[in-house]
Amino acid sequence: MSVLVWVEHEAGAVKDATLSTVTAASQLGDVHLLVAGAGVGSVAEAAAKIAGVAKVVVLDDAAFEHALPENVAPAIVAMMADHDAFVAPATSNGKNIAPRVAALLDVMQISDILSVEGPDTFTRPIYAGNAIATVQSADSKKVITVRGTAFEKAAREGGSGVIEAATGSDAGLSSFVGAEIAKSERPELTSAKIIVSGGRALASAEQFHEVIDPLADKLGAGVGASRAAVDAGYAPNDYQVGQTGKIVAPEVYVAVGISGAIQHLAGMKDSKTIIAINKDEDAPIFQVADIGLVGDLFKIVPELTGKL
Amino acid sequence: MKVLVPVKRVIDYNVKPRVKMDGTGVDLANVKMSMNPFDEIAVEEAIRLREKGAATEIVAVSVGPQKAQETLRTALAMGADRAILVMTDDEVEPLAVAKILKAIADEEAPGLVILGKQAIDDDSNQTGQMLAALLGWGQGTFASKVEVTGDAVAVTREVDGGLETVSLKLPAIVTTDLRLNEPRYASLPNIMKAKSKPLLQKTPADYGVETTPRLKTLKVVEPAKRSAGIKVAGVDELVAKLKALGVAA
Ligand SMILES: Cc1cc2nc3c(=O)[nH]c(=O)nc-3n(C[C@H](O)[C@H](O)[C@H](O)COP(=O)(O)OP(=O)(O)OC[C@H]3O[C@@H](n4cnc5c(N)ncnc54)[C@H](O)[C@@H]3O)c2cc1C
Ligand SMILES: Nc1ncnc2c1ncn2[C@@H]1O[C@H](COP(=O)(O)O)[C@@H](O)[C@H]1O
Numbered sequence: 001m002s003v004l005v006w007v008e009h010e011a012g013a014v015k016d017a018t019l020s021t022v023t024a025a026s027q028l029g030d031v032h033l034l035v036a037g038a039g040v041g042s043v044a045e046a047a048a049k050i051a052g053v054a055k056v057v058v059l060d061d062a063a064f065e066h067a068l069p070e071n072v073a074p075a076i077v078a079m080m081a082d083h084d085a086f087v088a089p090a091t092s093n094g095k096n097i098a099p100r101v102a103a104l105l106d107v108m109q110i111s112d113i114l115s116v117e118g119p120d121t122f123t124r125p126i127y128a129g130n131a132i133a134t135v136q137s138a139d140s141k142k143v144i145t146v147r148g149t150a151f152e153k154a155a156r157e158g159g160s161g162v163i164e165a166a167t168g169s170d171a172g173l174s175s176f177v178g179a180e181i182a183k184s185e186r187p188e189l190t191s192a193k194i195i196v197s198g199g200r201a202l203a204s205a206e207q208f209h210e211v212i213d214p215l216a217d218k219l220g221a222g223v224g225a226s227r228a229a230v231d232a233g234y235a236p237n238d239y240q241v242g243q244t245g246k247i248v249a250p251e252v253y254v255a256v257g258i259s260g261a262i263q264h265l266a267g268m269k270d271s272k273t274i275i276a277i278n279k280d281e282d283a284p285i286f287q288v289a290d291i292g293l294v295g296d297l298f299k300i301v302p303e304l305t306g307k308l
Numbered sequence: 309m310k311v312l313v314p315v316k317r318v319i320d321y322n323v324k325p326r327v328k329m330d331g332t333g334v335d336l337a338n339v340k341m342s343m344n345p346f347d348e349i350a351v352e353e354a355i356r357l358r359e360k361g362a363a364t365e366i367v368a369v370s371v372g373p374q375k376a377q378e379t380l381r382t383a384l385a386m387g388a389d390r391a392i393l394v395m396t397d398d399e400v401e402p403l404a405v406a407k408i409l410k411a412i413a414d415e416e417a418p419g420l421v422i423l424g425k426q427a428i429d430d431d432s433n434q435t436g437q438m439l440a441a442l443l444g445w446g447q448g449t450f451a452s453k454v455e456v457t458g459d460a461v462a463v464t465r466e467v468d469g470g471l472e473t474v475s476l477k478l479p480a481i482v483t484t485d486l487r488l489n490e491p492r493y494a495s496l497p498n499i500m501k502a503k504s505k506p507l508l509q510k511t512p513a514d515y516g517v518e519t520t521p522r523l524k525t526l527k528v529v530e531p532a533k534r535s536a537g538i539k540v541a542g543v544d545e546l547v548a549k550l551k552a553l554g555v556a557a
Binding site: 010066068069070073091092093095096097098099100101102103104106107108109110111112121125126127128129130131132133134135136137138139172173174175176177178179180181182190194218219227230231236237238243244246251252262263269273274275281286287288289290291292293294300303304307308 | 319321324325327333334401402403406425426428429430431432433434435436437438439440441442444445446447449450452462465466467468469470471472473474475476477480485486487521522523524525526527528529530531534536537538539540542543544546547549550553555556
């Protein structure tokens with residue numbers, strides 16, 4: 001069986017989400033990577049070195065620069081003539097593109113898999129992770145997205161895949177207008193080892209920065225937020241952790257002034273150690289926290305930052 | 309321009325889902341059901357487009373059991389003009405829902421179809437993208453802003469690193485993210501009025517769509533439980549714990 005894997009990349013580098021997806025794909029068959037973009041020669045070279053990769057297919061054209069699904073999906077469908085599965089990380093690109101590919105192939109996609117149980121059998125979370133379903137696909141070709149936190153990362157070195165060029169075209173349905181991508185010196189949420197997240201209790205964008213940022217700096221942590229904090233404008237949308245935000249599983253997750261709604265837990269309950277700081281001793285977050293501290297975060301967090 | 313809004317009846321987001329003892333699924337007997345929250349946002353967006361003069365008619369569609377009528381009545385009470393219920397007691401997967409919606413879109417010729425980005429029961433996040441593929445239209449997924457100008461729509465999307473804007477030729481597909489708008493509550497007079505708005509009943513067979521699932525659910529289990537840990541008395545103890553974890557020097 002041969003598997004085509006979507007490579008998530010940015011600024012000329014392969015992103016970590018790709019590496020866990022390669023691990024999932026390698027449990028299904030031979031791994032071929034797809035690098036789509038404009039001027040992505042160096043990405044293709046880096047991708048070819050990932051351990052276990054047999055081949056890298058490159059779609060290098062202005063039409064693919066912004067991963068517009070209208071352009072990318074038909075090109076992938078053409079490649080699926082000689083692949084048995086298309087596997088993408090459950091990133092915003094993966095979630096945008098894979099279902100379009102699946103429908104064009106008349107295949108029911110398996111979203112956000114947690115494990116590969118067999119060539120056609122997978123587990124996946126449903127109901128915000130409150131249940132785990134084992135599903136078996138009857139489709140001859142598989143289209144799958146992968147939850148990155150559920151698979152180890154493949155090594156960036158050790159492979160020697162052959163690089164092959166492919167072509168595609170602009171479908172003329174959509175165009176890229178612009179992006180506001182947050183630039184941060186901090187580790188990216190989905191690959192951070194430590195995350196400090198703030199909730200509604202932070203009460204303003206200024207206080208969010210004044211309280212959360214110094215602690216995150218001390219710990220070398222990524223910064224996350226609850227939906228309530230994002231909706232209120234205390235933190236940007238790409239900070240949101242949860243069922244409908246980012247799924248994270250760091251070594252340590254520090255929840256500050258977050259109540260622990262099921263939609264938030266869905267995004268972080270697989271963290272190795274959860275630390276909660278909340279003034280309400282009955283807050284649901286304490287039911288999943290390994291270490292809890294009851295009290296006023298505006299006192300506790302600055303004191304903690306000072307003592308580290 | 310007509311706007312089509314697919315709405316799904318799902319477990320209410322405030323209810324904690326319980327896995328059935330026999331491992332066949334989640335127990336929905338006597339559980340509060342509501343409109344999928346993202347679909348409320350979709351209905352709201354359609355109404356705002358009509359208020360701005362960009363849309364003329366809003367058609368809500370649901371694929372599901374007879375009770376999904378209630379979900380459609382909610383959409384009508386919010387402000388949709390008419391509704392279509394595609395009745396089936398089977399569980400219908402996103403691919404089949406997309407095929408039914410494609411048949412409806414072929415008949416109704418909407419300028420926009422606005423869906424939720426994900427249903428909070430199956431968490432698939434597929435139907436809108438699939439519908440876009442089947443119709444051959446552009447897709448603006450995870451929208452936090454939608455602007456219709458002439459024969460195009462600009463969609464600002466919530467992506468991993470921040471925000472991105474794409475421009476799509478109409479007709480097009482939009483899927484909603486949480487921050488697109490805040491859905492209105494239906495007023496009592498509007499709830500009363502909604503009772504007399506047209507609601508058409510159909511079946512998947514009327515659209516020639518076969519709904520046999522492609523994915524067989526072998527079992528459904530509860531996730532590994534986390535148990536509550538310890539509470540520390542103060543910051544010094546927390547610092548000690550962080551040191552023990554190797555997180556702090
Ligand atoms: C469809 C849908 C999807 C959703 N998706 C997500 C998602 O992806 N991620 C997400 O996070 N939410 C999501 N939500 C929202 C979720 O239901 C909750 O509303 C949200 O997580 C609450 O955020 P919060 O914990 O910051 O706020 P609150 O629930 O208001 O909690 C604030 C907490 O701060 C504590 N507190 C207040 N002051 C202090 C103080 N001075 N010191 C210490 N503690 C203090 C309080 O005791 C309280 O526990 C979703 C909701 C819906 C309907
Ligand atoms: N049975 C259904 N009836 C109507 N709309 C649906 C149905 N299933 C999915 N949808 C629409 O598709 C969106 C995404 O659902 P999903 O792909 O299942 O996560 C939902 O928010 C709805 O707008």
